[in-house]
Amino acid sequence: MVLRLLKQAWPVLGLLLPLAVIVLLADQFGSISVERSVTEALIKIVTVVGLYIFIGNSGVVSFGHVSFMAIAAYATAWQTCCSALKPITMSGLPDFLRSHTYPVLPAGISAAILASIAAFVFGLILMRLSGIAASISTLAALFILNVVYSNWDKVTMGTASIVGLPTYVTPWLAFAVAGLAMVIAYLFQISSWGLALRATREDEVAARASGISVYWMRLAAFTLSGLVMGMAGVLHAHFLGTISVDTFFLSLTFITLTMLVVGGMRSLSGAVLGVVVISFVTDILRRMESGVSVSGQEIAIPAGSQEVVLAVVMLLVLIFRRDGLTKGREFAWPFARRQSISETKHGDA
C-alpha cells in the first residue's frame, strides 16, 4: 500500500528529493550568491511548471503566460509595499490599496488568485482559437498587457520600477512553493481533465469525436496555469524586492520557453529538468561574463554571450532532440523491471 502510493507519487518525489538535496547543500555550504542562484532557479521551476500545465498538456504554445506573473507581482506589490510612498507614486490605486498595507501571506495568495482569474478571462476568448492562431493571440495578449501596464502610470508607475517590497523569499520557501506547483501540475495531469486535455493534444478531431470539449479542457488548464504563474510572480516580486513591467516580457518568455523545450515540454520531469540544466548553464555564463580569475588572470567573456549560447542550445535541442532531454517521459520508478512503456519510442505529433 505504502509502496503503491510511493510509486504513484514518484514522478513528483523523484524530482523533489534531488532538489531538496541541492537546497540543503546551498543553504549549509553555499555562498550567498550560490544561495541566490538556487532560489532563482526554484522560482523559475514554479514559472516553467506553470507554463507546462498549459503548454505541455494542451500542446498549444503560449507566449503570453508571463503576463500572469506580472499581474500577480503587481497585485502583491500594491498590497505590501511602500506604504509611505504609495499614495503619491500610485495615486490611482483604489483606497483599500492606497492607504492600507496587508500581511504578505494573504497578499501573495490573493495575487496568485487574481492572476488565475485574469487567465480565465483571457482564456474565455483565446481558447476559442486553436493551433497557430491561438499561439499568435497569446503573443498579442502579452503585448496588450505590456502596453497597458507600461502606460497605466497612476497605478503601475508606468515603466518605472516599484521598489521596497518585503523580501521574504528564502531558498526553502521557494522550494516549498516549487513543490506545491509540481504537485498541482501532477495532480492535474493524472486527473480526468488532464487526460482529456492530453488527448486533444494528440488529436483534436478524435478528441471531439470522443465527447471531449477541447475548449473547456484548455480553459481549465489555462486558468490553473495562470494560478501557478501567479505564484511565480509573487515569489519573483518578493525575492528581488522590486518589479518593473519589462521584466515580464519577451526575454523572460523566451528563457522560460527554452527551459521547457530543452527539458521536454510533454512531461513534468522535462519542465523541471529544463530549468535545472539551463539555470546551471546560464549561471556559469553569467559568472564568466562578470569575470573569473583563471590562474591569476581576470578573464571575462563579453556581455550577451549568455543569451547567444542559450539560443544555440535551444536550436540544437529543437533540431536534434525535438522532444527534449526527457523525450516527454516522466522519470520511471527506478526499482521496477523496465517496462515496455518506457522503452517504446513514439512518433512525432
Next chain:
Amino acid sequence: MLAQDGGLHARDVHVAFGGLKALKGVDLKLRQGEVLGLIGPNGAGKTTMVNVLTGFQAATTGDVTLDGRSLKGLGPRNVARAGVARSFQAARLFRDLTVRQNLEVAAIGSGRKRKEARAKADALLDWIGCADKAAMLAGSLPYGDERRVGIARALALSPKFVLLDEPASGMNDQECDELMLLIAGIPDKFACGVLLIEHNMQVVMGACRRVHVLDNGKSLAEGTPAEMRANDEVRRAYLGSKNTGSQVI
C-alpha cells in the same frame, strides 16, 4: 414519437462544398441492433455521409435524427455524447497516451467517472483481445491492433450507434475474418447499431445483413448483400468507376 422514428435516420441529405456537390440526396436509416453496410465506389460520398451523421459536417439541406430528435447544429462532441460514436479511417489514436488511456478518454467523454471509465476500458480491451497491451503507447501498436483499439474507443462512449469508417483497410485475410466476427457481435454485446463503411466485400458480406449502396452522392439501392450483388445498377456503378468492379464486389 412514433416507433418508426427510432434509430439513426438521415433524410434527403445534401452537402455542397462551394460548387462541388458531395451528397445529393441520401436517405439512410440505421436501426437498433443491426449492422448496416455502407458501400459504394471511391468518391461516392461515404466518408462525407459519416461526417454528416457525426456532426463533423453540417448538411446543406436535409436532417439527421436520433430516436426522433434532430441532431442539427450539434457539433461532433455533442453528437458523440448524444449517442453516435465513430471510428476513423486512419484510426487517429492518441499516440502518446497508453492504449488504456485512449479508451478511458472516450469513456470520460461520455460522462463517466474515472473509476468506471477505467473499468469500461479494461472490459473493452478484453473484448478486442488487447488486454496485454493496455500499458503500451498507442503510437507503438501494430496496424491491426490500432484499428481494433479505434473501434473499442468508439464503443467506450457507450453509444447507441457506432459508425466504423473502413476498419479493415490494410488488414490481411486472417485479421479481416477476426474483425468481421468482432463487428458482427457488437449489436448483441453492446446494444448498439453499427454502420459499417467498408471496401472489403468479404467483411461486409460476413458482418452485415443489410447493405446500403451510395453512388455519386446519392442513395442507389438497399437490400441484402446477395441482392446488391445481383443488382445491375450497383454493378454498373462499380464498373463505371475507377475501381474494377469485379475486384471490389
Next chain:
Amino acid sequence: MLNFIQVLFDAAALGSLYALVALAIGLVFGIMRLINFAQGDYLTIGAYALVVPTASVTPPLLFGALPWPLMVAGVLATCIIVALLTERIAFRPLRNANPATLLISSFAVSYFIQHALMLVHTGRPKSIAMGSSLAQAIDIFGVRIPGVQLVTMTVTVSLLIGFVILLKKTAIGIQMRAAAENFQMARLLGVRANKVIAFGFALSGFLAGIVSLLLVAQTGTLDIKMGIMPVIFAFFATVIGGMGSLAGAALGGFLVGVTSVLLQAYLPPDLRAFRDAGVFALVILVLLVRPKGLIPSSASRERV
C-alpha cells in the same frame, strides 16, 4: 481637412512599411508554415551593416559611407545572406516540424541574432546621419509630406507590382505559388523544395533590406531591438490578412499601419498611450470572427 490628409499620408506610409514586412513573413509562411520572427532581425542586421562595429554612439560609417547605389546593394546583400544562412542552418533541419516548433525556433534565431549583434555593436542605441535630403518635407497643395514617406510609398507600390509580376509570370514565382498552395503536391510535380524555399528566404531578406533602409532614413537611429515592433505588427498583420495569402499579408500590413496611425491621431489624449493595446486587441478580435484571416489562403482545412 488638411490635417486629415496629412494623417492619411502618415497612415499610408506606415501601412506601406508594415505591408512590406508582412509580405516577407507571408511569403515564408506560405512555403514552409514558418512564422519567421527573425524577419525583424534581418532588418536590424541590415541597418547595422551601415556602420562600423564600435562602442561609439555615433559610429563611423561602413556601407553608409558608400555612394548610395552601392550602399543599397550592400545592405540588401547583407540581409539576403543572413536570411539564407538562417534558413540553411536553423530552419532547413526543422522543415517537417509542426508550426509551433517552427515558431519557437524562429524565436530562438531572433534571440540569437539580437544578442550576437549586441556582442559586436554593444547594446547602446546609435545615431546615424543619413538621407537628410529625404527628411525634407515636400509641399503639395499645402500638405507637407516628408520625402521619406513619399519614397516609402513609391517603393512599396513598385515592389508590390514587381512581386505580382514575379509570382505570376516567372517560372520560379509560379513554383513558389504552387508550393504555397500545396507543398507536397508541388514536390511531386517536380518543384525543387530547397530551391524554392531558399528563394523565398532570399526574397524575405531583400524585403528586410529595403525596410531597414527606409526605417533608418526615417529615424536616423540604430537599435538592437529596432526590428521587434515592425515584425510584431507585421506578424499580426499576416494573421489578420490570412496566413499564407500574400495579398492578405500586404493588406493586413496596410490595415495595421493605418489603424495605428488613426488611433494615434483620433483617440482622446488620455488613451493614446494605450494605442498599441487597441491594435493588438484588434488582432484577437479578427481571429475570433475570422480564424483564417480576412483573405484565407486555399490551404485546405483539416480533413476528417
